[in-house]
Amino acid sequence: MSQKLKVLVFGNTKENLRASLIKAGSIHAGKHGPFNAVLILGGKPDDLGVPYEVPLDMTVYVVSESEDYEALNAVEGITVLKNGDIIKTLDGLKIGFVGNDNLNNNQETEENLVDILLSHSWPRGITTHSSVSLPSSSVELLSNGSADDASRHWHPRYHFATGGFWEREPFVSQDAKDADKTETSSAKSLQRLTRFISLGDYKGDSRWHYAFQLDVPLSDDEAVNPSIITANPYSTYDDTNSIHKQQNSQKRQREDQIKDTDFLDQNKRVQKPFVPINPGTCFLCLSNPALAKHLIVSIGEDVYIALAKGPLTISPAWHVLVVPIAHVPTFKALNRSESGLENPNASAEVLLEMAKYTTALRAMYMETINHDIAVFEIVKPNGIHIHSQVIPIPGDKIDLLKEEFLKRGARMKIQEKSIQRDGEENYFRISLGSAVELYIDLNILTGGQRGGRGSQRGGRGGYNNDRRNNGGYFDMQFPRKVIASVLGVEDRIDWRKCEQSIQEETDYSENFKKAFKKFDFTVA
Numbered sequence: 255m256s257q258k259l260k261v262l263v264f265g266n267t268k269e270n271l272r273a274s275l276i277k278a279g280s281i282h283a284g285k286h287g288p289f290n291a292v293l294i295l296g297g298k299p300d301d302l303g304v305p306y307e308v309p310l311d312m313t314v315y316v317v318s319e320s321e322d323y324e325a326l327n328a329v330e331g332i333t334v335l336k337n338g339d340i341i342k343t344l345d346g347l348k349i350g351f352v353g354n355d356n357l358n359n360n361q362e363t364e365e366n367l368v369d370i371l372l373s374h375s376w377p378r379g380i381t382t383h384s385s386v387s388l389p390s391s392s393v394e395l396l397s398n399g400s401a402d403d404a405s406r407h408w409h410p411r412y413h414f415a416t417g418g419f420w421e422r423e424p425f426v427s428q429d430a431k432d433a434d435k436t437e438t439s440s441a442k443s444l445q446r447l448t449r450f451i452s453l454g455d456y457k458g459d460s461r462w463h464y465a466f467q468l469d470v471p472l473s474d475d476e477a478v479n480p481s482i483i484t485a486n487p488y489s490t491y492d493d494t495n496s497i498h499k500q501q502n503s504q505k506r507q508r509e510d511q512i513k514d515t516d517f518l519d520q521n522k523r524v525q526k527p528f529v530p531i532n533p534g535t536c537f538l539c540l541s542n543p544a545l546a547k548h549l550i551v552s553i554g555e556d557v558y559i560a561l562a563k564g565p566l567t568i569s570p571a572w573h574v575l576v577v578p579i580a581h582v583p584t585f586k587a588l589n590r591s592e593s594g595l596e597n598p599n600a601s602a603e604v605l606l607e608m609a610k611y612t613t614a615l616r617a618m619y620m621e622t623i624n625h626d627i628a629v630f631e632i633v634k635p636n637g638i639h640i641h642s643q644v645i646p647i648p649g650d651k652i653d654l655l656k657e658e659f660l661k662r663g664a665r666m667k668i669q670e671k672s673i674q675r676d677g678e679e680n681y682f683r684i685s686l687g688s689a690v691e692l693y694i695d696l697n698i699l700t701g702g703q704r705g706g707r708g709s710q711r712g713g714r715g716g717y718n719n720d721r722r723n724n725g726g727y728f729d730m731q732f733p734r735k736v737i738a739s740v741l742g743v744e745d746r747i748d749w750r751k752c753e754q755s756i757q758e759e760t761d762y763s764e765n766f767k768k769a770f771k772k773f774d775f776t777v778a
């Protein structure tokens with residue numbers, strides 16, 4: 255029988271080891287805890303002469319490559335892992351560590367199979383087959399052959415490394431038939447997946463913590479593929495067999511819903527009876543291989559921008575989407591989206607970067623075609639992937655547009671109001687130029703939300719109860735219709751009628767990039 259174990263991982267804590275232990279203790283005692291193991295990817299002991307304190311029921315594993323850790327190892331509740339160590343906790347969790355020294359223990363045996371591998375460096379080639387953008391272009395240079403060896407031969411289910419936050423798509427590390435060769439004692443061999451996650455330094459800018467739950471030992475339940483996996487990045491050839499399997503499994507998963515190991519997500523699923531779209535199939539998620547990558551024109555830290563498919567307005571008045579990288583339905587949800595801990599600053603950071611993009615876009619349109627911009631978003635708790643749309647508007651049409659919105663939105667009680675965008679979760683908002691902000695509270699609308707993306711069931715707890723029946727529903731095409739009428743492009747209301755060929759879209763985004771280059775703050 256497997257048991258579910260909870261694990262908390264911190265990135266390199268450097269000089270803050272003592273503070274990080276206190277932090278881990280408070281998380282352990284909080285609502286996400288207790289954890290069966292707390293793993294720390296490095297840290298430097300201080301010489302205060304004051305004993306380190308670890309809560310009695312918490313067990314910490316710290317990785318180290320230097321000698322001054324002997325004292326730390328003597329602390330009750332702390333175990334130090336050295337290069338090449340593989341240990342088994344009392345709960346049966348197997349944890350391995352590989353430092354930057356050569357690894358002698360690279361045999362592919364049952365003893366060497368680990369649940370969790372920790373390494374300082376990224377393994378060579380770990381980015382192969384991944385479509386997730388890297389935290390910085392230099393991380394691959396930090397890759398190391400020992401980490402590569404351990405990841406290949408120890409078949410970790412989770413591999414944590416340092417170097418800034420990056421989580422790639424899980425990959426098949428070992429097929430069930432190959433698992434037969436190593437797992438001699440298992441009644442049935444199971445396919446092993448590896449999830450590679452790189453974390454930033456403790457309390458740094460990049461995400462530095464990760465909390466998750468896993469079955470130990472690996473169970474049937476968990477051996478099921480998540481909705482998106484890639485071929486093994488360590489295989490230099492393309493294994494068509496595994497790609498075929500991957501496709502089948504993706505199909506099956508779409509039908510069966512996702513089975514992953516993120517325990518916070520499992521909690522959420524209780525509230526969400528129907529989850530039709532996940533990051534593997536979402537058309538705004540960078541991790542979706544089917545994403546229209548040629549339309550992406552700039553990628554920042556937490557936000558990217560892309561040209562709209564079937565745009566309302568065309569070159570050089572490009573219609574642009576400003577999209578947070580995280581797959582969440584609302585800005586507010588950004589603060590609780592991470593599988594680990596709540597981060598109340600996440601939405602503020604994302605909104606700030608979105609504002610940088612809209613400011614840059616506005617500057618470009620002002621300079622090139624003397625246009626201002628309209629920026630709008632429809633935020634719904636049962637939405638899919640939050641984004642804003644930016645449409646250039648001739649400066650002399652802003653007032654007219656405002657009038658038109660007020661007139662046609664009157665039935666829905668549209669009002670001139672500035673709101674905290676991550677404070678509410680059910681609204682329509684549009685800004686016109688720099689001075690006008692219009693808002694509709696969607697809580698007061700009801701009635702089936704016919705058509706478009708709004709037709710999905712679901713929603714978070716309390717949402718339905720909060721609705722007051724005021725008649726009517728919100729038409730997802732409302733903003734596009736109003737803008738089209740003011741710009742005199744009513745024939746472009748339906749985006750499907752405006753769709754361009756891939757070649758047209760590609761040329762179109764190349765032209766955009768040329769024009770935007772001098773305004774793009776992500777270009778050094």
Ligand SMILES: [Zn+2]
Nearest residue numbers: 536539581639
């Ligand atoms: Zn998404």
